[in-house]
Amino acid sequence: MSEIKNDYLWWQTGVVYQIYPRSFQDSNGDGIGDLQGILKRLDYLQWMGVDAVWISPIYPSPMADFGYDISDYTGIHPLFGSLDDFDRLIQEVHARKMKLILDLVPNHTSDQHPWFLESRSSRDNPKRDWYIWKNPRPDGGLPNNWLSVFGGSGWEWDEKTEQYYYHAFLKEQPDLNWRHPEVQQAMLNVMRFWLDRGVDGFRIDVMWHMIKDLQLRDNPVNPDYQNHMATYEQLLPVYSTDQPEVHEIVQKMRKLLDSYTDRMMIGEIYLPIHKLVTYYGIDGKGAHLPFNFQLISLPWEAKVIAAAIDQYEGALPANGWPNWVLGNHDQPRITSRVGIQQARVAAMLLLTLRGTPTIYYGDEIGMRDVPIPFQEVQDPQGLNMPDKNLSRDPARTPMQWDASLQAGFTEGKPWLRLDRAFQRTNVQLQKEDPYSMLLLYKRLIDLRHNEPSLTVGDYTPVCSDNQMLAFTRQAEGHPKFLIILNLSHRPCYFKPSTLTFTGTVVLATSPELEGSVVDESISLSGDEGVIIRITDTRL
Ligand code: NOJ
Numbered sequence: 001m002s003e004i005k006n007d008y009l010w011w012q013t014g015v016v017y018q019i020y021p022r023s024f025q026d027s028n029g030d031g032i033g034d035l036q037g038i039l040k041r042l043d044y045l046q047w048m049g050v051d052a053v054w055i056s057p058i059y060p061s062p063m064a065d066f067g068y069d070i071s072d073y074t075g076i077h078p079l080f081g082s083l084d085d086f087d088r089l090i091q092e093v094h095a096r097k098m099k100l101i102l103d104l105v106p107n108h109t110s111d112q113h114p115w116f117l118e119s120r121s122s123r124d125n126p127k128r129d130w131y132i133w134k135n136p137r138p139d140g141g142l143p144n145n146w147l148s149v150f151g152g153s154g155w156e157w158d159e160k161t162e163q164y165y166y167h168a169f170l171k172e173q174p175d176l177n178w179r180h181p182e183v184q185q186a187m188l189n190v191m192r193f194w195l196d197r198g199v200d201g202f203r204i205d206v207m208w209h210m211i212k213d214l215q216l217r218d219n220p221v222n223p224d225y226q227n228h229m230a231t232y233e234q235l236l237p238v239y240s241t242d243q244p245e246v247h248e249i250v251q252k253m254r255k256l257l258d259s260y261t262d263r264m265m266i267g268e269i270y271l272p273i274h275k276l277v278t279y280y281g282i283d284g285k286g287a288h289l290p291f292n293f294q295l296i297s298l299p300w301e302a303k304v305i306a307a308a309i310d311q312y313e314g315a316l317p318a319n320g321w322p323n324w325v326l327g328n329h330d331q332p333r334i335t336s337r338v339g340i341q342q343a344r345v346a347a348m349l350l351l352t353l354r355g356t357p358t359i360y361y362g363d364e365i366g367m368r369d370v371p372i373p374f375q376e377v378q379d380p381q382g383l384n385m386p387d388k389n390l391s392r393d394p395a396r397t398p399m400q401w402d403a404s405l406q407a408g409f410t411e412g413k414p415w416l417r418l419d420r421a422f423q424r425t426n427v428q429l430q431k432e433d434p435y436s437m438l439l440l441y442k443r444l445i446d447l448r449h450n451e452p453s454l455t456v457g458d459y460t461p462v463c464s465d466n467q468m469l470a471f472t473r474q475a476e477g478h479p480k481f482l483i484i485l486n487l488s489h490r491p492c493y494f495k496p497s498t499l500t501f502t503g504t505v506v507l508a509t510s511p512e513l514e515g516s517v518v519d520e521s522i523s524l525s526g527d528e529g530v531i532i533r534i535t536d537t538r539l
């Protein structure tokens with residue numbers, strides 16, 4: 001593997017793990033996870049084979065959106081610890097040869113951020129234009145029809161200065177005006193602050209939102225809107241997001257990162273593939289990894305997924321490095337979307353595809369969405385649209401470490417209730433169980449790390465049908481692997497008419513299959529996936 005390590009960068013060969021700090025590990029009994037807690041669990045992440053840890057925001061924040069409303073970009077919220085704790089965390093992460101990726105939220109601040117307090121203090125305050133202020137329309141109406149992602153209008157009236165300000169999310173999260181050079185400088189300085197402290201990269205929140213149409217034109221109506229959808233989807237956000245000038249901003253961020261050694265940037269971008277890939281930037285001078293959310297957003301059907309992989313592979317620009325994600329803190333968990341058995345197949349897909357995989361904490365033990373009683377709902381998205389089942393709380397519940405009281409997460413009362421099943425589903429039990437999800441993840445990561453073909457090899461589709469998808473991975477001079485995944489619950493048969501092959505199953509979702517020799521064809525049970533090392537190169 002060493003030659004691969006030399007030819008590729010850490011974020012290309014590595015596996016990323018997302019920690020939602022509130023829910024990972026509490027160390028002081030207040031029921032909320034913290035940095036000391038993360039420190040305590042670094043050995044676990046290393047044992048699993050994780051290469052980089054991305055932590056959701058830990059900055060000072062009024063917590064209107066659980067940390068995505070930042071009131072100080074260069075501090076640590078006391079709930080999570082201190083800057084000293086953070087420095088220790090970087091040190092300990094690096095001591096384990098891992099990397100630390102910080103979540104940065106440049107599109108908006110908290111309404112309690114000193115920048116916004118100044119901006120809203122008067123119309124002639126020097127920071128007034130750091131945010132997007134607008135007069136009412138001549139008829140007294142809202143400046144335009146833009147909606148907030150979290151429900152209602154995107155405009156909030158300010159009594160004192162008699163103008164509206166724009167907020168793509170909560171009214172407590174005013175959008176910065178990224179066309180203002182001072183805003184750009186201020187945020188680049190924030191990035192410098194953390195880069196100097198040693199962080200290895202950033203996950204940039206809502207990258208595609210950062211610049212808005214200069215004329216603030218009305219968004220068109222979405223003809224495909226249906227009532228169950230979030231109200232935000234009533235319009236197509238063609239003027240409020242994904243503006244061409246955003247790429248200049250991304251490029252500036254990239255330039256800064258490139259002035260340091262070995263740093264990287266992931267962009268959170270929910271856009272169709274042809275638009276997503278533009279975020280790699282001209283000549284690859286944009287984001288290193290524009291997050292590819294296809295495995296989250298598409299129906300879990302073999303033909304659809306197979307086509308999406310090919311479409312993505314085909315759309316990537318030269319030298320654009322792919323990446324794949326099954327879940328994050330905003331989306332239902334994979335186990336709840338496809339079921340626990342298919343979640344094993346999904347893990348195999350995530351960890352055998354070409355490109356950097358990101359694992360959401362708890363998915364490695366098959367945590368599921370936890371029903372949160374209505375009176376306990378905390379997520380503003382859930383509270384603002386109560387009839388649409390959009391709360392993100394169910395996928396943010398505390399990590400299930402063991403069978404002790406509160407699953408080893410806290411000695412106090414967890415901020416969000418635990419899954420009742422934690423005594424059956426937890427890290428400690430699964431570490432001992434060779435059939436567990438956790439060991440499947442660990443073995444998949446180990447195999448990926450040990451086999452250059454799986455780390456960086458080419459991807460070639462083999463075939464797919466209504467049930468199954470199959471592809472190969474191969475790096476020059478290394479064994480070829482054939483991956484066959486049954487995305488259905490019923491048995492399927494793999495016998496492509498146009499090719500012949502011989503190989504050995506090296507890893508399977510059902511470990512019983514491992515070691516078996518496969519010649520020309522294989523039948524799989526429902527929800528089964530296999531990785532075959534090809535011994536005969538006719539394939
Ligand atoms: C995307 C984040 O992932 C989400 O959790 C947050 O609510 C919004 N951006 C607003 O910052």
